[in-house]
Amino acid sequence: MLEIRNLTASIGGNRVLNGVNLTVERGEVHAIMGPNGSGKSTLSNVLAGHPQYIVESGEAVLDGEDLLALPAEERARAGVFLCFQHPVEVPGVRLDQFLRAGYNAIHKSKGLEELDPLQFDRLLQGKAGIVNMEPSMLKRSVNDGFSGGEKKRNEILQMAMLEPRLSILDEPDSGLDVDSLRLVADGINQLRSPDRSVILITHYQRILNLVVPDVVNVLMGGRIVRTGGVELAEEIETEGYEGQDEVLQAQG
Amino acid sequence: MVSPDSLAQAEYKYGFVTDIEEETAPRGLTEDTIRWISAKKQEPEFMLEWRLRAFRHFLTLVEKEQSPKWANVHYPPINFADGVYYAAPKKDRPESLEDVDKELLDTYEKLGIPLEEQKRLAGVAVDAVFDSVSVATTFKETLSKQGIIFGSFNEAVQEHPELVRKYLGSVVPYTDNFYAALNSAVFSDGSFCYIPKGVRCPLELSTYFRINAAEAGQFERTLIIAEEGSYVSYLEGCSAPMRDTNQLHAAVVELVAMDNAEIKYSTIQNWYPGDENGVGGIYNFVTKRGKCAGNNSKISWTQVETGSAITWKYPSVLLQGDNSIGEFYSVALTRGYQQADTGTKMVHLGKNTRSKIISKGISAGHGQNTYRGLVKVMPRASDARNFTQCDSLLIGDQCGAHTSPYVEVQNSSAHLEHEAFTSRVSEEQLFYCQQRGMSAEDANSLIINGFCKEVFQQLPFEFAVEATRLLEVSLEGSVG
Numbered sequence: 001m002l003e004i005r006n007l008t009a010s011i012g013g014n015r016v017l018n019g020v021n022l023t024v025e026r027g028e029v030h031a032i033m034g035p036n037g038s039g040k041s042t043l044s045n046v047l048a049g050h051p052q053y054i055v056e057s058g059e060a061v062l063d064g065e066d067l068l069a070l071p072a073e074e075r076a077r078a079g080v081f082l083c084f085q086h087p088v089e090v091p092g093v094r095l096d097q098f099l100r101a102g103y104n105a106i107h108k109s110k111g112l113e114e115l116d117p118l119q120f121d122r123l124l125q126g127k128a129g130i131v132n133m134e135p136s137m138l139k140r141s142v143n144d145g146f147s148g149g150e151k152k153r154n155e156i157l158q159m160a161m162l163e164p165r166l167s168i169l170d171e172p173d174s175g176l177d178v179d180s181l182r183l184v185a186d187g188i189n190q191l192r193s194p195d196r197s198v199i200l201i202t203h204y205q206r207i208l209n210l211v212v213p214d215v216v217n218v219l220m221g222g223r224i225v226r227t228g229g230v231e232l233a234e235e236i237e238t239e240g241y242e243g244q245d246e247v248l249q250a251q252g
Numbered sequence: 253m254v255s256p257d258s259l260a261q262a263e264y265k266y267g268f269v270t271d272i273e274e275e276t277a278p279r280g281l282t283e284d285t286i287r288w289i290s291a292k293k294q295e296p297e298f299m300l301e302w303r304l305r306a307f308r309h310f311l312t313l314v315e316k317e318q319s320p321k322w323a324n325v326h327y328p329p330i331n332f333a334d335g336v337y338y339a340a341p342k343k344d345r346p347e348s349l350e351d352v353d354k355e356l357l358d359t360y361e362k363l364g365i366p367l368e369e370q371k372r373l374a375g376v377a378v379d380a381v382f383d384s385v386s387v388a389t390t391f392k393e394t395l396s397k398q399g400i401i402f403g404s405f406n407e408a409v410q411e412h413p414e415l416v417r418k419y420l421g422s423v424v425p426y427t428d429n430f431y432a433a434l435n436s437a438v439f440s441d442g443s444f445c446y447i448p449k450g451v452r453c454p455l456e457l458s459t460y461f462r463i464n465a466a467e468a469g470q471f472e473r474t475l476i477i478a479e480e481g482s483y484v485s486y487l488e489g490c491s492a493p494m495r496d497t498n499q500l501h502a503a504v505v506e507l508v509a510m511d512n513a514e515i516k517y518s519t520i521q522n523w524y525p526g527d528e529n530g531v532g533g534i535y536n537f538v539t540k541r542g543k544c545a546g547n548n549s550k551i552s553w554t555q556v557e558t559g560s561a562i563t564w565k566y567p568s569v570l571l572q573g574d575n576s577i578g579e580f581y582s583v584a585l586t587r588g589y590q591q592a593d594t595g596t597k598m599v600h601l602g603k604n605t606r607s608k609i610i611s612k613g614i615s616a617g618h619g620q621n622t623y624r625g626l627v628k629v630m631p632r633a634s635d636a637r638n639f640t641q642c643d644s645l646l647i648g649d650q651c652g653a654h655t656s657p658y659v660e661v662q663n664s665s666a667h668l669e670h671e672a673f674t675s676r677v678s679e680e681q682l683f684y685c686q687q688r689g690m691s692a693e694d695a696n697s698l699i700i701n702g703f704c705k706e707v708f709q710q711l712p713f714e715f716a717v718e719a720t721r722l723l724e725v726s727l728e729g730s731v732g
């Protein structure tokens with residue numbers, strides 16, 4: 001279970017998160033919706049431990065462990081996975097080698113068996129089918145020349161390989177055509193299980209028809225301003241974000 | 253206390269000294285020194301004459317103070333008159349490998365190049381050069397069955413003087429430059445390799461150069477001749493003990509490829525780079541050149557340069573035959589106070605000649621890395637093509653990368669392409685890797701290996717693994 005309390009953080013001298021409170025129970029899928037610039041990616045990066053983001057106050061605890069005290073790789077090994085909004089290219093590094101390096105690092109930290117290239121390949125080939133990834137893509141450099149959709153599917157494949165306890169998906173739906181969106185949604189749904197939590201960040205309600213969330217949160221001005229069920233997502237779809245933050249104030 | 257600078261200076265693992273009795277030439281550099289070396293080697297007259305001509309030319313250069321000044325490297329003047337120009341284990345080179353001194357066998361084993369029959373690398377024949385002489389060559393018989401000559405330069409002078417006489421200095425004349433002149437005068441040994449017509453050399457040929465003696469410089473020559481339609485892949489490795497004085501290594505390598513022949517020449521250079529304050533280390537001033545003498549011939553240089561205090565080298569190709577191909581793939585790493593000025597010259601003489609240059613410079617610590625290249629297209633070279641890509645990767649903010657690509661085109665049908673990028677290992681890339689569970693160190697070495705990939709994949713498999721490992725060790729602690 002993840003508990004975020006009063007989280008305040010800044011980037012490049014800008015205070016972006018202004019006291020985020022959020023509790024995600026085990027097995028839940030939480031949607032976080034919010035307009036551009038509301039701090040969605042900042043929240044994702046802060047939780048994953050990006051060194052450029054500065055936490056000013058507050059806490060984030062995953063199953064009793066203080067996440068904010070750990071370096072990024074330790075958080076990954078503790079089961080935090082970030083599906084990047086804009087995954088970076090790593091020229092010359094083959095996707096399968098990149099994935100195996102991460103997989104083995106996590107397994108090693110848990111005292112689990114590391115896989116040799118052959119064993120890993122077999123596992124990877126199996127998972128690649130989930131997002132309809134051509135085997136030839138696995139031999140290409142990480143994200144190098146990938147289309148927008150391929151990048152997102154690649155992120156989902158990585159999540160499927162690492163089987164994280166907490167997945168933070170930062171707009172996995174942005175820029176996708178209908179087919180890719182369905183593959184991505186299927187990938188997320190396959191990972192859903194009673195002992196995994198998902199934070200699904202999105203700008204649009206569209207993906208929430210395919211991955212039905214347990215809870216919908218609205219992030220505005222660096223705060224969670226509203227929390228509700230799927231009906232909240234529908235409301236935003238028809239009425240937009242305007243005024244959502246005032247609803248909170250009205251509620252007192 | 254650990255300073256950030258010393259972090260950028262990983263442990264040098266080859267810095268040990270072999271305790272063996274060595275014979276050295278008397279200190280100094282005069283005609284007598286040259287005669288002493290030549291007599292020591294029982295050389296035929298033509299060799300002594302050639303050395304003396306080279307030496308006289310060298311003296312005129314010293315007089316005119318014409319040691320190269322244009323390279324972007326800085327060091328105090330070298331007193332050539334005060335050097336020791338020959339050092340070799342006292343015992344003569346034994347007839348068979350079984351009789352090689354145990355100290356020497358142990359040395360090469362420690363360096364990861366076991367010479368003994370049962371421990372050897374499969375598929376690689378090794379010529380082991382210790383200071384000024386070749387001490388052992390493996391797989392000689394296997395090779396000679398196909399008419400391949402592979403062994404020490406001295407042996408070749410004794411056994412195949414006609415070949416040596418014909419090709420010595422034919423690609424790099426002693427008048428070429430200051431260090432080529434010096435090398436031609438005092439060179440002591442090196443490797444010789446001859447692949448007869450139509451033969452595809454079944455093994456990788458490899459020379460491992462080891463500097464051991466404290467004061468002597470190393471001056472070796474390598475000569476490789478690939479006759480019509482033949483193929484050879486050759487690899488050179490090197491290391492030296494850690495000492496606080498600078499030692500000079502001034503080698504000359506000449507390659508000749510006839511019609512339809514191909515020579516692939518790879519170097520993994522790991523000379524002692526000096527300590528974290530820039531004290532000691534090897535001055536690596538080397539002239540390497542190949543001549544594509546025949547039509548459709550190909551010469552390909554691949555180098556991974558991680559060592560030396562100063563590296564000054566430009567493996568080049570003279571594309572004389574029509575349709576000939578020259579390639580240069582390079583990774584040069586500088587850290588601590590290392591300086592590297594390296595690159596290539598591609599001289600297009602024949603029609604339809606093609607050249608390709610891929611240079612990857614990595615700078616860390618206070619390292620300075622310069623790519624210097626020349627692509628020259630001569631009037632007769634119609635439809636010449638060149639592709640050049642030189643990329644630099646900076647680690648930290650104390651280091652530097654420089655590129656000086658020169659182009660001289662005298663035939664308007666030439667087609668030249670140039671790309672250059674300078675990048676840092678980006679925080680985004682590191683974070684991406686770490687978010688997938690990798691440590692900062694592993695992430696860095698993954699990214700840097702990716703940067704070098706186009707070069708590493710040119711290396712024979714075992715050596716690509718070695719190069720990857722070497723880079724990892726060299727960069728340990730310099731990042732993250």
Ligand SMILES: Nc1ncnc2c1ncn2[C@@H]1O[C@H](COP(=O)(O)OP(=O)(O)O)[C@@H](O)[C@H]1O
Pocket residue numbers: 011012013014016034035036037038039040041042043
């Ligand atoms: N590197 C940065 N330096 C300064 N400001 C930044 C930086 N990155 C993001 N911001 C600012 O932080 C705010 C929130 O950005 P972000 O978390 O990316 O929003 P979202 O993902 O919700 O669109 C924006 O106003 C943005 O301009």
Ligand SMILES: [Mg+2]
Pocket residue numbers: 040041042085170171
């Ligand atoms: Mg965003």
